[in-house]
Amino acid sequence: MRRRQGKRLNWRKPGLALSGFLLFTLALGLMKGGAGGLTPLLRNHLEVTNAADSMGFGWLMAYLVLSGSPVAAAAVALLSASVLSYLQAFTMIAGSRLGACLVVLLIGCIYILRGHEHWTALTAGILSLLLTGSIQLAALPMGLLILGRGWLDGLSIPALEGLAAGINWGLEPLIGPLAAFLPGWALFVAGVGLVTLSFRLFDRALPQMRLERTDLGQIPRLVYRPEVMFLMGLAITLLTMSVSISVGILVPLSARGYMRRENIIPYILGANISTLADTLIAAALLGDPRAVTVVVTHIVCAAIISLLLILLAYRPYERAISNALAWIARRRNNFALFLGVIFVIPVVLILL
Amino acid sequence: MKILLCTDGSSYTARALDLGVRVARKAASAVDILVVAKRDREEKARQMAEKAAADLETAGIPVAIHRRSGQMTEEVVLQAQAASYDLVIIGGRERRGVMRLLLGSPALRVTEHVPASVLVVKGQARDLKQVLVCSSGGPTSERTVRFAGRLARALGASVILLHVMSQLPLTKSAVLDDLEASAEELIRRGSPEGVHLGRMLDLLATEGRTGHAVIRRGLVRDEILAESREGQYDLIVIGAHITPGLNARLVEDLSAAILLTANRPVLVVR
Numbered sequence: 001m002r003r004r005q006g007k008r009l010n011w012r013k014p015g016l017a018l019s020g021f022l023l024f025t026l027a028l029g030l031m032k033g034g035a036g037g038l039t040p041l042l043r044n045h046l047e048v049t050n051a052a053d054s055m056g057f058g059w060l061m062a063y064l065v066l067s068g069s070p071v072a073a074a075a076v077a078l079l080s081a082s083v084l085s086y087l088q089a090f091t092m093i094a095g096s097r098l099g100a101c102l103v104v105l106l107i108g109c110i111y112i113l114r115g116h117e118h119w120t121a122l123t124a125g126i127l128s129l130l131l132t133g134s135i136q137l138a139a140l141p142m143g144l145l146i147l148g149r150g151w152l153d154g155l156s157i158p159a160l161e162g163l164a165a166g167i168n169w170g171l172e173p174l175i176g177p178l179a180a181f182l183p184g185w186a187l188f189v190a191g192v193g194l195v196t197l198s199f200r201l202f203d204r205a206l207p208q209m210r211l212e213r214t215d216l217g218q219i220p221r222l223v224y225r226p227e228v229m230f231l232m233g234l235a236i237t238l239l240t241m242s243v244s245i246s247v248g249i250l251v252p253l254s255a256r257g258y259m260r261r262e263n264i265i266p267y268i269l270g271a272n273i274s275t276l277a278d279t280l281i282a283a284a285l286l287g288d289p290r291a292v293t294v295v296v297t298h299i300v301c302a303a304i305i306s307l308l309l310i311l312l313a314y315r316p317y318e319r320a321i322s323n324a325l326a327w328i329a330r331r332r333n334n335f336a337l338f339l340g341v342i343f344v345i346p347v348v349l350i351l352l
Numbered sequence: 353m354k355i356l357l358c359t360d361g362s363s364y365t366a367r368a369l370d371l372g373v374r375v376a377r378k379a380a381s382a383v384d385i386l387v388v389a390k391r392d393r394e395e396k397a398r399q400m401a402e403k404a405a406a407d408l409e410t411a412g413i414p415v416a417i418h419r420r421s422g423q424m425t426e427e428v429v430l431q432a433q434a435a436s437y438d439l440v441i442i443g444g445r446e447r448r449g450v451m452r453l454l455l456g457s458p459a460l461r462v463t464e465h466v467p468a469s470v471l472v473v474k475g476q477a478r479d480l481k482q483v484l485v486c487s488s489g490g491p492t493s494e495r496t497v498r499f500a501g502r503l504a505r506a507l508g509a510s511v512i513l514l515h516v517m518s519q520l521p522l523t524k525s526a527v528l529d530d531l532e533a534s535a536e537e538l539i540r541r542g543s544p545e546g547v548h549l550g551r552m553l554d555l556l557a558t559e560g561r562t563g564h565a566v567i568r569r570g571l572v573r574d575e576i577l578a579e580s581r582e583g584q585y586d587l588i589v590i591g592a593h594i595t596p597g598l599n600a601r602l603v604e605d606l607s608a609a610i611l612l613t614a615n616r617p618v619l620v621v622r
Contacts, residue, residue, distance in 0.1 A: 123520045220519065221489065223572055223604040247522060256544075257526030258519040262571060262604070322571050 013205045020201030023194055025167045028285055029175045031074055031191030035081030037184010042083060046350065051091040051144070054084060056349030058092035062099025063346075066106065069242065070195045071096035072279040076291040077191065086147050089294045093279065094136045094143075095346065097272065100243070101129040102342070122335070126328050127261070128243070129342060130321050131268045139301035146297050155292045160284035167285075199242070199278070206240055219263050220254035226266040226314050230306070233270030241278045243271045261325075265318055269306045273299060353438040353502070355380045356431065356468075359400050360424045361393030366400060368443025368473035371617065373404050375441065375471070375480065377411045379506035384435065387419045388427040425458040432466040439503075440466050443473040460608050463592065463620045469499055471587075475616040483509045484585040485563070486516075486576050486610070489548045492591030496621040497552045500589040501559030503619070511563030512583065513552055515545055516575040535565035573609050580616060588614055592622040 042048040048057045054075075061071040072093045079089035105125030146152055179187060219229075237246040247268070250259055276299050283291035309317045328338045357372040359365040369385075376383045385404055389397035405415040420427040432440050442462055459472045485500040487493045497513070504511045515535070521528055530543045538546030539553075549565040556563050568575040580588050593605040611618045 124522050127520060218599075222599075223518075223606060224602055225604050228602045251523050254519075254522075256530065257523040258521045258531065260518045260572075261520050262518055264520060264522070318571060319574060322574075326570065 016201050016205035020198045020205060022167070023201060024198035024282070025164065025285055026171050026174065027191045027194035027198055028073065028077060028282055029168060029171055029191075030178070030187050030194065031077035032080050032286060033175055033179045034182070034184040034187025034189075034191060035078050035083045037186075038078070038188050039083050041185060042078075048084075048088070048350070050352070051085075051087045052349045052352040054088035055091035055095040056346040056352075058095025059099040059346035059349070060095075062096045063102050065192065065196060066102070067196060067199070068096040068100025068275070069199055069278050070192050071099065072276065072295075073195050073282040074188075074192055076279060076283045076286060076288070076295065077188075079291050079294060080286045080288040086290060086294060087144060089291070090143050090147055090297060091140070093276070093294065093298050094140060095349075097132050097275070098129070098136060098342075099346070101125065101132050105129065123325060123329055124247070124264070126335075126338065127264065127321070127325055128268060130324055131265065132272055134317075134321070135269065135272055135302055135305050138305045139298070142304065143297050143301040146301065147294070152293050152297050152300070154289055155296050156289045157280075157284035157292060160281065161287045164285040164287050168287075195282075202241060202278075203245055206245070218253075219250060220256070220259050223260055223262045226262075226310055226318075229263050229266040230270040230310050233267035233272075234274045235270075237271035238274040238277055241275065243268065243275045246271050246275075261322060262318070265321060266310060266314075269310065273302045273306060276302075353379050353506070354382045354384075354436065356384045356386060356428075356435070356437045356440045357404060358386045358388065358424070358428050358440070358442050359397050359404075360387075361389045361395075361397030361400060362445070364445045365424075365443045367477050368441055369400055369404050371443075371473050371477040371480075372441035372471075373407050375439075375503075375507065376408055376413060378508070379439075379503055380408070380413050383408050383413055383415045384431070384437070385415060385417045386428060386431050387417060388422065388424045425461050428462050429465045432462075432468055437466075437468040439469050439471060441471045441473065443477075457608075457612055459611060463607070463611065463622075467622065469592075469619060469621045471617060471619045472611060473617050474614065477617055478586050480507050480509050480586045480617070482583065482585045483507075483511050483587045483589060484576075484580050484583060485511055485513050485552075485589045486591075487513055487548070487552050488572075488591065488606075489515065489545065490591070492621070493548070493552060494555060496589060496591040497555045498559055499621045500619070501556040501561045501563075503589075504563075505560040509586070511556060511561055512579075512585070513549060513556070513563050513565040514568065514576065514579055515549055515565065516568050516570065516572045517545065518570060518572050518575075531569070533567070535567045538567065539565070572606060573613070576606075576610055577614060580614060585616065587617045587619055589619045589621060592620050 046057065048054050058071050058075060062068045065071060075084065075089045075092035075096065078084040084092065105122060233246065236249055237243055240246045251257060276295055280295045283295045328334050355376050357369055359369045385401045387397045387401045401417050405417055408415045418431060420431065428440065428442060442459065463470045483500060483504050485497055487497060500511060517531060519531060521531065530538065530545065533541065535549055539550045553563060553565060566579065568579055588610060590607045590610050593607045607620050611620060
């Protein structure tokens with residue numbers, strides 16, 4: 001009996017992963033098919049016409065769906081349908097990463113509203129935003145330069161493109177009638193919904209990781225080398241494809257629910273790089289070399305900036321982030337100002 | 353307590369020898385003085401060692417002078433490995449920037465290879481009246497606090513026990529109260545940090561020294577250095593970094609970081 005139950009559990013996770021993958025591919029097809037219908041909305045009503053606009057748009061979209069990955073996937077779909085330019089897709093992905101940090105912050109805010117009035121509840125969210133913001137700020141000019149010069153143009157992942165062609169052929173009978181029946185924007189919105197659902201299926205398909213039994217089980221107490229935590233964040237997020245899940249894996253290590261900031265800062269830096277793995281898969285499945293180039297540029301820029309920081313200027317950077325965190329959390333007014341800034345910036349970007 | 357003092361005739365080791373004699377007069381049962389001098393400083397080093405020996409003998413402490421030739425760092429390590437000391441007191445010029453990157457730190461090399469506690473004399477080297485003991489809660493804390501307590505009692509110094517909390521909450525179920533409480537509150541509440549600090553204060557008391565605990569929040573290395581500056585401490589005491597196996601490659605060596613960046617004497621307890 002016990003053996004039969006174990007067998008069922010073993011098949012459940014691959015089944016969820018396969019369903020998630022198929023749903024992900026279908027969602028990309030829907031987004032790509034419906035993206036053309038969004039052009040009037042984006043260009044005429046929202047006035048998303050330049051790189052700053054698309055960054056603000058990606059940022060606000062991520063706030064709206066409380067996740068960065070569906071928005072980044074939408075950015076490559078919009079690029080693939082030629083609704084966005086190269087540079088616009090790049091900045092929209094950057095915006096999606098910044099917006100995604102709000103999720104952690106929002107959890108902290110809910111906690112405070114429920115009566116636990118401690119600023120400390122918000123620190124993980126603020127830290128995520130500060131780290132992502134600082135990396136994106138440095139990666140933006142580098143990425144725009146790489147894309148402008150065409151240094152990474154023409155990239156593709158042939159193995160995934162072949163697979164995508166096969167899957168698309170299989171899904172065409174489903175997408176075709178839907179495309180004929182629904183308007184473009186509805187198709188796109190359905191795609192965003194399905195891609196979000198597919199990420200949930202992926203999350204449930206993840207194997208259970210037990211770090212507490214390893215030499216890393218003392219992360220809440222000991223101060224680990226930044227290189228170790230950076231690589232760990234990179235690797236675990238590559239497996240889980242989500243920064244919040246990747247950080248969540250660390251939580252059971254501490255019975256009290258917290259970690260040393262010395263450990264979590266490089267961990268998030270590493271996680272910020274590999275979190276784009278799902279967007280890279282999306283770009284490859286769309287079969288568009290431009291989409292692959294944009295995502296690879298993003299990954300390369302984030303990796304270069306993060307590695308330079310870790311290897312050459314980690315202590316001053318760590319201190320600057322920690323001081324900024326302390327300033328924001330010191331007074332309610334400071335926190336209110338910070339919240340105002342992170343909501344105003346994307347709006348200002350769209351208005352530019 | 354058996355103490356090893358060292359000199360090479362330089363002004364840097366002169367300061368260490370001077371503080372070493374002041375410490376040894378109050379805390380030592382026996383003292384060895386190691387002289388490692390190049391030819392141009394041989395006479396100066398001899399005079400410094402003999403003056404220190406005379407000072408200590410006046411205080412009734414038996415002294416032996418050992419002479420070695422070679423590199424100061426290597427000879428201190430060899431001497432400390434050959435005999436059994438409780439405390440080695442060294443000074444010397446610290447390398448900076450690229451030179452430290454290429455050649456390493458002499459003080460760090462001594463603390464890593466000497467099987468005894470090492471007091472590295474840096475900065476002004478005033479009388480050790482106020483001692484800051486850093487306690488991580490790890491396995492070395494107990495030994496560190498005991499040694500610091502014994503030394504502080506001999507010197508008549510006051511002791512502050514510092515614990516730095518750099519933790520941030522990651523979930524809504526995090527125990528937030530402990531992240532904001534003072535040392536006294538943590539001890540009263542019986543939180544893991546409070547229990548640890550209470551135990552360390554009891555240990556200090558058994559060594560004949562009372563002290564009080566301080567909690568700081570922020571990056572561990574920065575907060576230790578900030579507390580040492582703000583509190584105008586004369587000595588920072590920290591446990592040696594001993595984590596055998598894979599952990600040694602994974603975990604940050606905080607005692608080395610404090611030793612290299614502090615601008616006052618640092619005692620690394622082994």
